[in-house]
Amino acid sequence: MLPVWKWVLARRFSxxxxxxxxxxxxxxxxxxxxxxxxxxxxxxxxxxxxPPPQFHLNEMRMVENETPADYQQxxxxxxxAMFGTPDQPFAFPExxxxxxxxxxxxxxxxxxxxxxxxGLYRRHCVHCHGITGDGRGPTARFLNPYPRDYRSGVFKFxxxxxxxxxxxEDLKRIMHNGAPGTAMPxxxxxxxxxxxxxxxxxxxxxxxxxxxxRLNQYVYDELADAxxxxxxxxxxxxxxxxxLKGIRLNPAANAGQQEAVKGMMAEVVAPWNEAKDQVIAPTxxxxxxxxxxxxxIAASAKKGRDLFFSPQKGNCFSCHGPxxxxxxxxxxxxVWTKEQKAFLDKTEQxxxxxxxxxxxxxxxxxxxxALERDRRLVSEREDVIKTFYPLRNAxxxxxxxxxxxxxxxRIDIFARxxxxxxxxxxxxxxxxxxxxxxxxxxxxxxxxxxxVLSLPYEAISGPxxxxxxxxxxxxx
Amino acid sequence: MGQAKQEMKLFVLSRQTIAVVAVAALAAAVGCNRxxxxxxxxxxxxxxxxxxxxxxxxxxxxxxxxxxxxxxxWATLKGRFVFDGDAPAMPPYGVNKDEAVxxxxxxxxxxxxxxxxxxxxxxxxxxxxxxxxxxxxxAAGPKTDPFLFDQKECRFLTHAFAxxxxxxxxxxxxxxxGHNTSIAGQNTFNQMIPSGDKVPYSAKKxxxxxASISCSVHPWMRAYMVPRKDSYVAVTKxxxxxxxxxxxxxxxxxFQVWHESASGSNHGLAVQSDETKELxxxxxxxxxxxxxxxxxxxxxxxxPASAFGG
Numbered sequence: 001m002l003p004v005w006k007w008v009l010a011r012r013f014s015x016x017x018x019x020x021x022x023x024x025x026x027x028x029x030x031x032x033x034x035x036x037x038x039x040x041x042x043x044x045x046x047x048x049x050x051p052p053p054q055f056h057l058n059e060m061r062m063v064e065n066e067t068p069a070d071y072q073q074x075x076x077x078x079x080x081a082m083f084g085t086p087d088q089p090f091a092f093p094e095x096x097x098x099x100x101x102x103x104x105x106x107x108x109x110x111x112x113x114x115x116x117x118x119g120l121y122r123r124h125c126v127h128c129h130g131i132t133g134d135g136r137g138p139t140a141r142f143l144n145p146y147p148r149d150y151r152s153g154v155f156k157f158x159x160x161x162x163x164x165x166x167x168x169e170d171l172k173r174i175m176h177n178g179a180p181g182t183a184m185p186x187x188x189x190x191x192x193x194x195x196x197x198x199x200x201x202x203x204x205x206x207x208x209x210x211x212x213x214r215l216n217q218y219v220y221d222e223l224a225d226a227x228x229x230x231x232x233x234x235x236x237x238x239x240x241x242x243x244l245k246g247i248r249l250n251p252a253a254n255a256g257q258q259e260a261v262k263g264m265m266a267e268v269v270a271p272w273n274e275a276k277d278q279v280i281a282p283t284x285x286x287x288x289x290x291x292x293x294x295x296x297i298a299a300s301a302k303k304g305r306d307l308f309f310s311p312q313k314g315n316c317f318s319c320h321g322p323x324x325x326x327x328x329x330x331x332x333x334x335v336w337t338k339e340q341k342a343f344l345d346k347t348e349q350x351x352x353x354x355x356x357x358x359x360x361x362x363x364x365x366x367x368x369x370a371l372e373r374d375r376r377l378v379s380e381r382e383d384v385i386k387t388f389y390p391l392r393n394a395x396x397x398x399x400x401x402x403x404x405x406x407x408x409x410r411i412d413i414f415a416r417x418x419x420x421x422x423x424x425x426x427x428x429x430x431x432x433x434x435x436x437x438x439x440x441x442x443x444x445x446x447x448x449x450x451x452v453l454s455l456p457y458e459a460i461s462g463p464x465x466x467x468x469x470x471x472x473x474x475x476x
Numbered sequence: 477m478g479q480a481k482q483e484m485k486l487f488v489l490s491r492q493t494i495a496v497v498a499v500a501a502l503a504a505a506v507g508c509n510r511x512x513x514x515x516x517x518x519x520x521x522x523x524x525x526x527x528x529x530x531x532x533x534x535x536x537x538x539x540x541x542x543x544x545x546x547x548x549x550w551a552t553l554k555g556r557f558v559f560d561g562d563a564p565a566m567p568p569y570g571v572n573k574d575e576a577v578x579x580x581x582x583x584x585x586x587x588x589x590x591x592x593x594x595x596x597x598x599x600x601x602x603x604x605x606x607x608x609x610x611x612x613x614x615a616a617g618p619k620t621d622p623f624l625f626d627q628k629e630c631r632f633l634t635h636a637f638a639x640x641x642x643x644x645x646x647x648x649x650x651x652x653x654g655h656n657t658s659i660a661g662q663n664t665f666n667q668m669i670p671s672g673d674k675v676p677y678s679a680k681k682x683x684x685x686x687a688s689i690s691c692s693v694h695p696w697m698r699a700y701m702v703p704r705k706d707s708y709v710a711v712t713k714x715x716x717x718x719x720x721x722x723x724x725x726x727x728x729x730x731f732q733v734w735h736e737s738a739s740g741s742n743h744g745l746a747v748q749s750d751e752t753k754e755l756x757x758x759x760x761x762x763x764x765x766x767x768x769x770x771x772x773x774x775x776x777x778x779x780p781a782s783a784f785g786g
Contacts (some may be wrong), residue, residue: 009658054518054519055518056516056517056518057516058516059516059518059640062516063690064742065741066741066744069517071518072502072517075517076516076517076518076520077519077520077523077524077527078524078526078527079519080519080520080521080523080524080527081523081524081526081528081531082528082531085519085521087503090528092531092532093532162662162664162665162666163664163665180744192617217684220742220760221607221684224577250523250527251527251530251531252526252527252529252530253530258530258531261531261532274688310654310672311652311653311654312654312670312671312672312673313654314654314668314672315653315654315656315668315670315693318653318654318693318694319692329573329693329695330694331695332692332695335660338649349739349785350739350785353739353785420666420667422664422666425656425666426656426666426692427656427657427658427666427667427668428666428667428668429667429668431668432665432675432677436676437669437675437676438675439667439668439669439670439673440668441592
């Protein structure tokens with residue numbers, strides 16, 4: 001038998017010959033040759049004119065709320081009015097966002113004649129975080145952890161109280177440092193003005209995502225009466241026995257809706273403006289000095305160790321494991337995954353119910369209508385599920401590696417322990433707001449910080465010795 | 477003969493050409509689709525421009541909305557939710573951790589996703605509340621007395637409850653093991669509650685539907701809480717009964733009925749009967765009702781297993 005590679009080689013040669021032959025015979029004046037050239041030109045030109053990228057709606061949430069297609073279009077239109085498009089972003093006046101920064105961050109990536117970089121988001125971020133900021137860029141599927149989905153406005157690594165938004169400084173910090181142990185790199189080589197533009201754009205995408213969900217809920221709660229059905233899938237009737245008519249979402253023609261939409265936007269924007277007043281401020285006197293003697297650090301770490309393993313106090317070991325390798329509670333999920341899991345579970349339940357009813361023979365007409373409706377819902381839901389990446393558990397950090405996603409400064413670890421990590425199973429032990437009593441005192445939290453930072457250097461963690469061994473041999 | 481051959485050749489060549497053109501066209505099409513359009517609707521710019529000018533411009537043409545008619549006087553809504561069928565048996569919680577505490581004597585407590593009283597068939601833990609009210613009776617303002625939310629044997633002692641916005645909640649832990657209490661929704665909270673200790677909490681925002689409460693250390697633990705601006709909210713008792721007093725009378729109120737296992741849209745409890753049809757009860761678990769002053773309206777709802785996806 002002919003080996004595969006020989007066969008491939010043979011095929012390639014014959015193909016090359018064939019091409020050569022065709023080109024050699026080509027008469028540039030013949031209509032067919034002109035056709036080829038036209039097609040090639042069209043191919044090139046066509047690719048240049050790819051449709052501009054667009055923001056897309058969150059299909060999972062649209063299907064979950066059974067938002068009818070015409071309302072989805074209206075939601076997309078209202079969002080377009082308030083936020084513009086990926087090529088032409090709009091800083092809605094009440095958003096507090098700066099138009100010039102958004103303009104610099106959005107659009108296609110290019111350098112102008114002055115050397116100013118444009119399209120920063122598409123140059124640096126989009127391949128992971130996606131055009132809509134949904135954390136689903138082309139590379140996202142291959143990363144672990146998956147990139148952040150900005151649309152719910154939840155950010156993990158920040159210095160504010162858990163329920164608050166991050167400050168601009170928080171977002172800048174993660175851009176400067178990256179998130180060690182993840183695919184998020186450092187952008188510290190970018191000029192400050194570019195980082196600020198990108199921070200603005202991330203906030204913009206988050207606000208857009210939060211606004212989308214509010215509009216979706218508004219349509220569900222107040223407008224989409226047209227599709228109000230009872231549990232059998234029959235339309236709910238009004239006083240005159242006619243199906244209830246839905247109200248269109250069109251703030252341009254309805255003063256009440258204008259107010260409602262502006263109100264929603266104010267609710268979305270307010271927490272971003274309040275973030276700077278929600279920063280955890282550790283008491284100055286309690287912050288451990290940088291130049292403490294080793295014995296003092298060891299004593300503090302000892303206290304921290306007791307708290308770490310105490311079920312009455314820190315209880316850290318129940319997730320991070322008795323070994324601190326992150327091998328405790330490993331089967332929980334983060335909020336982004338939980339939402340997908342709930343969607344999956346409900347679809348499975350619905351599918352099962354449809355299958356059971358399919359078996360039954362004596363279905364009434366009402367039951368048949370309901371069955372058909374549910375069958376359609378299952379297929380819509382399954383289309384959404386096809387777009388999911390494999391779900392992953394939230395795995396507690398292995399504290400013996402010395403890699404800290406949210407930063408390795410003592411104050412970073414302090415913030416993680418004080419407030420936990422929003423969106424993750426990790427709870428906090430400090431007060432939930434300014435002046436609120438916490439589980440542990442600040443001094444105790446600093447003790448745990450010292451212990452956590454000492455873990456990678458315990459002998460059992462196998463820390464790298466100061467000198468490579470062979471060098472030590474030579475100098476002996 | 478020569479002529480025919482010539483034509484033949486032309487024909488062959490043009491067939492080749494067609495193939496090449498087709499390939500090129502395909503490449504063009506595929507090339508253009510490199511930026512694949514994901515699913516989901518995208519903006520219609522004409523509509524968006526119109527909406528933008530209306531939202532940004534000074535179009536203070538208020539009054540386009542007619543004010544909702546308000547009535548006078550107060551009324552009471554009470555009733556019972558009864559399970560139509562045999563009370564489902566609740567399997568025990570899947571305890572796989574801290575067994576000594578969470579499953580004393582090797583016996584884990586039963587789950588609570590659908591609690592039906594076997595004798596009265598009453599369904600517990602159904603939330604019922606008006607979605608909006610135009611006015612609030614003095615006796616129905618937000619509650620201010622502290623609410624005790626405790627956990628014991630790795631189980632939240634109150635499975636479903638309502639609080640008022642701003643009402644102090646004391647989260648206790650009566651177990652010898654540590655718990656964390658993680659509250660989802662707009663009033664997000666996730667704190668470690670040390671064994672034998674308590675931590676203060678209060679909800680700052682009203683929720684349209686109950687938020688789930690869980691513990692990351694013991695993932696089977698589950699409870700539901702709805703924070704409301706007023707105390708027009710009830711959670712059915714073990715016998716399935718509820719009562720909301722001092723509701724505004726003389727105007728249409730829309731109620732939300734919610735249960736964690738309900739198969740309606742977003743866990744709304746949908747029930748089909750002649751009475752519920754009259755109330756325009758929909759699959760979001762919402763119905764409309766107008767009460768007369770000083771009336772006590774009683775609703776007795778038989779809920780079939782299908783309303784819970786069973």
